Amino acid sequence: MCVEYANSCSIYGLNSELQNIFKNRKKSILTVCNHMSCMDDPLLWGSLDYSQLFSKNGPRWSGAANEICFSNLFTRLYFYLNRAVPIIRGGGIDQPGINFLIDRINDGSWVHVFPEGRVNDTNDYVRFKWGIGRIIKEATVNIDIIPIWHCGFQNILPNKTPYFPRFGKKTLVYYGKPISTITLKNKLKEYNKLTITDYIQNEMYMLKKKATSIFDKIT
Known part of the structure; x- marks a missing residue:
């Protein structure tokens, strides 16, 4: 993969x-990460080996922006074959794409989400979308929620023209500790979409501090 080699x-x-x-x-696994580049998804999973990527129930399912990733026949075919699910921005948390991801969680699969809801290449604070809270809240099985923060992917494929990969860049991927939904229920006084989203957001931004601190030292 590009990030690896x-x-x-x-x-x-x-x-x-x-x-x-x-x-x-x-x-079931729910991975959550920040979103800095259109190449985040393929670059991120270069940090895992094939036995981890293609284990039971196959690779991850992931939400993807409908207006970008499913805009023509070629991109629709590519993203469908790579287990991407169209998410309509502004379509709310009850849309078919979110329903589909919940079903995949409940059948024991691995789902990946970008809770910022858009590419955030400036690394600004972004309020997480409630879709992640709904996915976790409506899961009928115990989940391993794995927060991940990555740095430097926006330098490999910047969100500006010309849109082609750069090489010789340094990147970092920081995996946080897994959180089970049982643990989450015990920690939260109220277990609803908002409190769950807030909890995951706080965990992610604590992970961001660790990741960016290390990344700043190696670049």
Whole structure:
């Protein structure tokens, strides 16, 4: 993959526990990460090996912007084949794409989401969308929620013309500790879409501090 061979990637937090979660898939998995580039999804999973990517129930399902990723026949075919699900921006949290991802969680699959809801290449604070809260709230099975923060992907494919990959860039992927929905229910006084979204957002921004602190030192 581009991030693995043409660029350098430092990986943190991917301990034996997390590797086994990805490989064995004893529970549904919900991975959550920041969104800095249109290449985030393929670049990010270069940090896992094939046994972790293509374990039980296959690779991840992921939400993708309908107006960008499904705008013509070629892109629709490409993203459908890569298990991307159209999400309509401004379509609310009860739209078919979110329903589909909830169904995949409940059948034991791995789902990935970008809760910022858009590319945020300036690394600004962005309020997370409630869709992630709904996915977790309506799961009927126990989930391993895995927060991930990455740095530098926007330098490989900047969100501006010309749109082609750059090489020789440094990147970083930081895996946070997995959070089970059972643990989440015990920690939250009220278990609803808003409180769940806020909790995941706080976990992500704490992870961001760790990741950016390291990344600033190596670049």
